[in-house]
Amino acid sequence: MVTTLTSPSTPTWENVFSTASGAVYQCDAENCWYIDFAGKVAGFNYRCLQKLKKAIYHIDIEAKLLDTSKDPDVEIIFICACDHTYILTLLQVIALKELLQGTFVMLELNSILHDKLYRTAC
Amino acid sequence: MKDLIRIKSLLSTEVEELLNQQVKKEAMSSSIYLAMASWCNRNGFDYSSEYFFKQAEEERQHQLKFYKYILDMGGNAISPDVTGIKQEYNSFREVFEDALDQEISVTQSIKKIYARCLSEQDYITNEFLNWFLKEQREEEYKARRALELFEVIGEEGTGHWEIDRHVGKIKYESDAS
Numbered sequence: 443m444v445t446t447l448t449s450p451s452t453p454t455w456e457n458v459f460s461t462a463s464g465a466v467y468q469c470d471a472e473n474c475w476y477i478d479f480a481g482k483v484a485g486f487n488y489r490c491l492q493k494l495k496k497a498i499y500h501i502d503i504e505a506k507l508l509d510t511s512k513d514p515d516v517e518i519i520f521i522c523a524c525d526h527t528y529i530l531t532l533l534q535v536i537a538l539k540e541l542l543q544g545t546f547v548m549l550e551l552n553s554i555l556h557d558k559l560y561r562t563a564c
Numbered sequence: 565m566k567d568l569i570r571i572k573s574l575l576s577t578e579v580e581e582l583l584n585q586q587v588k589k590e591a592m593s594s595s596i597y598l599a600m601a602s603w604c605n606r607n608g609f610d611y612s613s614e615y616f617f618k619q620a621e622e623e624r625q626h627q628l629k630f631y632k633y634i635l636d637m638g639g640n641a642i643s644p645d646v647t648g649i650k651q652e653y654n655s656f657r658e659v660f661e662d663a664l665d666q667e668i669s670v671t672q673s674i675k676k677i678y679a680r681c682l683s684e685q686d687y688i689t690n691e692f693l694n695w696f697l698k699e700q701r702e703e704e705y706k707a708r709r710a711l712e713l714f715e716v717i718g719e720e721g722t723g724h725w726e727i728d729r730h731v732g733k734i735k736y737e738s739d740a741s
Contacts, residue, residue, distance in 0.1 A: 488572040556567040
């Protein structure tokens with residue numbers, strides 16, 4: 443659930459991708475992204491966003507779903523040299539993965555549009 | 565909306581990952597050649613040992629070339645874990661068979677990166693890889709030639725001694741080079 447931001451959040455923030463459980467905004471002025479997820483808005487630069495993506499994508503969701511042990515169903519996402527840590531349930535991991543997948547598709551689309559519209563338009 | 569990812573890095577995530585895998589592969593190659601140099605030395609094949617020491621150093625240089633390219637292009641170069649290196653060989657010949665296998669596998673993986681770059685129109689990385697493609701011609705030639713010596717000299721009698729002496733002299737000086 444998007445908890446903290448009203449839309450549009452800040453004039454310089456552009457919505458990259460949203461789902462029912464969160465949203466990602468790009469701030470061109472600060473060259474970073476803000477992720478509104480799990481009750482907080484956290485800023486990520488390029489390096490940290492890549493690290494977050496890697497950390498989330500590498501969680502074996504299927505194995506976790508099939509795991510019948512009594513361990514708590516919680517993932518701690520700690521990213522080195524980044525100010526933010528996430529403590530997520532498996533459902534939240536799935537939701538964050540969906541959010542990031544959509545975000546990276548949109549960022550790639552943005553890159554393609556830049557290539558086609560601006561860089562090769564001359 | 566700015567294209568922030570492109571501003572930060574020339575490489576796509578996929579190409580960066582493939583290049584990092586290649587860094588690891590070159591590091592593995594270097595370690596494998598070191599193990600071969602050790603085996604040859606222990607078994608009295610000094611020329612072959614020297615040959616593999618040189619090969620190990622070359623692979624290390626290749627690794628650094630990939631590593632620095634990733635960094636220069638704005639990517640994240642990852643220092644690889646290298647484990648599980650085979651230390652023992654059943655025969656002198658097996659060492660060279662493994663060496664050729666290793667080179668073929670490096671060629672294949674460079675081809676894979678090249679194909680990916682072509683599909684993304686990443687011609688800059690393609691141009692960077694051209695040097696490695698040419699290098700692989702030499703590497704495969706040398707590994708194949710070494711193995712060929714086992715056929716033309718034969719392993720009987722003083723064959724191994726003769727092969728060892730000739731391994732040290734292998735050079736790629738073809739008109740096609």
